[in-house]
Amino acid sequence: MRAGISELAARLRNREISSVELTKAYIDAIEKLNPTLNIYVYLTFDTALKAAEKADQMLDEGDAPLICGIPMALKDNICTDGLPTTCCSRILKGFKPYYDATVWEKLKKQGAVLLGKANMDEFAMGNTSETSCYGAPLNPRNTNYVTGGSSGGSAAAVCANLAVYSLGSDTGGSIRLPASFCGVVGLKPTYGAVSRYGLIAYGSSLDQIGPLTNSVKDAAIVFDAIKGGDRRDQTSVDHDYGSSLAECLERDVKGMRIGVAEEFFDGINPEIKSSIDEAIKLFERNGAIIENISLPALKLALPVYYIIACAEASSNLGRYDGIRYGHRASSYTSIDDMITKTRSEGFGDEVKRRIMLGTYVLSSGYYDAYYKKACLIREEINREFDAVFEKCDVLIAPTAPNTAFPLNYKGASPVEMYLADICTVPVNIAGIPAISIPCGEDSRGLPIGMQIIGRRFGEATVLQAAHFYEQSAGKVIDDYEGGAVI
Amino acid sequence: MAISKTDIEKLAWLVRLSFSDEELERFTAEFDEIIAFADTINQSIEGGTEQIRSVGARMVSFDELRSDEVAPSLSNEKILSNVEGYNGFFSLERSRK
Numbered sequence: 001m002r003a004g005i006s007e008l009a010a011r012l013r014n015r016e017i018s019s020v021e022l023t024k025a026y027i028d029a030i031e032k033l034n035p036t037l038n039i040y041v042y043l044t045f046d047t048a049l050k051a052a053e054k055a056d057q058m059l060d061e062g063d064a065p066l067i068c069g070i071p072m073a074l075k076d077n078i079c080t081d082g083l084p085t086t087c088c089s090r091i092l093k094g095f096k097p098y099y100d101a102t103v104w105e106k107l108k109k110q111g112a113v114l115l116g117k118a119n120m121d122e123f124a125m126g127n128t129s130e131t132s133c134y135g136a137p138l139n140p141r142n143t144n145y146v147t148g149g150s151s152g153g154s155a156a157a158v159c160a161n162l163a164v165y166s167l168g169s170d171t172g173g174s175i176r177l178p179a180s181f182c183g184v185v186g187l188k189p190t191y192g193a194v195s196r197y198g199l200i201a202y203g204s205s206l207d208q209i210g211p212l213t214n215s216v217k218d219a220a221i222v223f224d225a226i227k228g229g230d231r232r233d234q235t236s237v238d239h240d241y242g243s244s245l246a247e248c249l250e251r252d253v254k255g256m257r258i259g260v261a262e263e264f265f266d267g268i269n270p271e272i273k274s275s276i277d278e279a280i281k282l283f284e285r286n287g288a289i290i291e292n293i294s295l296p297a298l299k300l301a302l303p304v305y306y307i308i309a310c311a312e313a314s315s316n317l318g319r320y321d322g323i324r325y326g327h328r329a330s331s332y333t334s335i336d337d338m339i340t341k342t343r344s345e346g347f348g349d350e351v352k353r354r355i356m357l358g359t360y361v362l363s364s365g366y367y368d369a370y371y372k373k374a375c376l377i378r379e380e381i382n383r384e385f386d387a388v389f390e391k392c393d394v395l396i397a398p399t400a401p402n403t404a405f406p407l408n409y410k411g412a413s414p415v416e417m418y419l420a421d422i423c424t425v426p427v428n429i430a431g432i433p434a435i436s437i438p439c440g441e442d443s444r445g446l447p448i449g450m451q452i453i454g455r456r457f458g459e460a461t462v463l464q465a466a467h468f469y470e471q472s473a474g475k476v477i478d479d480y481e482g483g484a485v486i
Numbered sequence: 487m488a489i490s491k492t493d494i495e496k497l498a499w500l501v502r503l504s505f506s507d508e509e510l511e512r513f514t515a516e517f518d519e520i521i522a523f524a525d526t527i528n529q530s531i532e533g534g535t536e537q538i539r540s541v542g543a544r545m546v547s548f549d550e551l552r553s554d555e556v557a558p559s560l561s562n563e564k565i566l567s568n569v570e571g572y573n574g575f576f577s578l579e580r581s582r583k
Contacts, residue, residue: 356513
């Protein structure tokens with residue numbers, strides 16, 4: 001397995017390598033691979049090298065944070081002061097935010113080195129990253145397949161070793177699904193555990209920022225670095241996790257109560273089911289107690305998610321009017337005409353569909369039948385999860401019903417594509433944490449992802465269970481050959 | 487329920503989007519399928535009758551609100567940095583002579 005954050009941090013501290021040398025190795029690899037893989041949509045090499053020099057000074061002074069001097073990537077919907085942030089949409093092309101997102105502010109203070117902004121589905125709406133206005137990133141493990149989405153560039157950057165770690169955002173599975181398709185680790189934290197200030201909004205009651213990494217330990221390290229309350233995001237919470245989560249991973253699973261809900265396995269590809277079954281057996285052999293549980297309301301989670309997320313998106317995306325930032329239509333006859341032309345030229349089809357659906361379900365006459373009903377079922381889903389977590393410490397489920405799709409897969413309608421989110425959306429609806437970790441490969445050699453889901457602010461248990469599996473299962477997936485040579 | 491092209495046109499007007507005839511045909515067909523999918527929530531379990539709580543309300547106490555203090559904000563220059571401004575305002579082409 002390639003060096004993780006703690007190994008690199010040790011080498012930086014031993015002066016085996018400097019942050020500038022490490023950064024240059026990643027820049028060389030990006031220059032070589034990015035023209036093909038299309039992972040980064042904006043490169044920040046100049047600022048990266050300056051940040052690396054500063055990180056080397058911090059390391060010389062001693063007592064630098066663990067992530068100091070380590071090169072990383074940010075999803076293109078996380079605001080970076082003075083550097084383009086476009087959500088991979090024509091409507092925001094050229095937009096340079098005038099403030100940093102809290103997560104980036106925190107990482108920057110700790111000496112992080114930003115290599116660039118990672119490709120994604122336009123406004124995080126999609127699960128293949130193909131709705132990006134820059135074209136889809138390619139899955140490094142097999143370039144005929146998608147990376148998954150919406151944080152496809154963030155997952156692929158880690159997979160191809162074009163970043164040590166990255167941040168993504170997860171509204172309905174957008175960290176976990178690409179983590180699964182690319183064979184990396186993706187953590188979606190509890191809603192409120194990480195500030196969303198500076199994350200360009202999609203579905204505000206669902207969005208959450210989290211890390212994509214090469215190991216569970218790295219995910220814990222990055223989560224430690226970004227978590228915490230923020231007065232600029234009133235939904236964020238300063239939860240007391242006790243101590244560093246990265247330092248509490250070494251726990252066995254003896255006596256851990258693991259729930260397995262049949263609803264998560266409906267319609268799952270048999271190869272994926274078989275891999276997850278093997279993982280469950282491994283936990284059981286090591287003393288975990290497996291509980292078969294039921295979450296009946298889960299069968300409604302997918303339409304509930306699309307109704308709520310699109311309703312929120314239709315409001316959040318109302319701000320793109322061409323007046324204050326981003327694209328503006330070149331000729332128009334009135335302000336109304338300018339706004340309509342700007343939005344019609346600037347948004348892609350999937351974004352338009354979701355804005356239309358969101359407005360429809362909120363409109364007079366349909367509000368009760370769709371939006372209000374979806375909110376009531378959301379409460380029911382929450383109650384079911386609360387009841388399950390009375391008797392279980394974590395749940396195990398597949399991350400996706402399938403492995404990665406072929407690129408430009410034309411056979412599927414929008415609704416058929418939405419079905420890929422069936423295993424991930426319940427977690428966002430309930431605001432609970434979940435991690436996706438690799439647990440095998442299908443017969444085509446494409447990675448399979450397993451979710452470990454916890455109770456609100458139960459990241460420590462989720463990470464411990466995931467770390468245990470990662471250490472105990474042996475090699476479940478081939479290493480990607482390529483990327484930075486260190 | 488079937489969605490008509492007129493429904494889509496009305497909705498598009500509400501959200502300030504416009505479609506060509508070909509796009510309108512395609513969107514109407516796709517939207518019909520999407521609404522049928524959304525409709526599945528209405529053939530289901532008895533919806534809960536409890537009051538709907540916001541996600542935030544589940545974990546944040548609103549008993550203690552922060553005081554309303556004036557804090558530094560972004561400068562006019564920064565706010566206008568992404569568009570061509572005029573005398574400190576957002577500017578548009580004259581649309582009425």
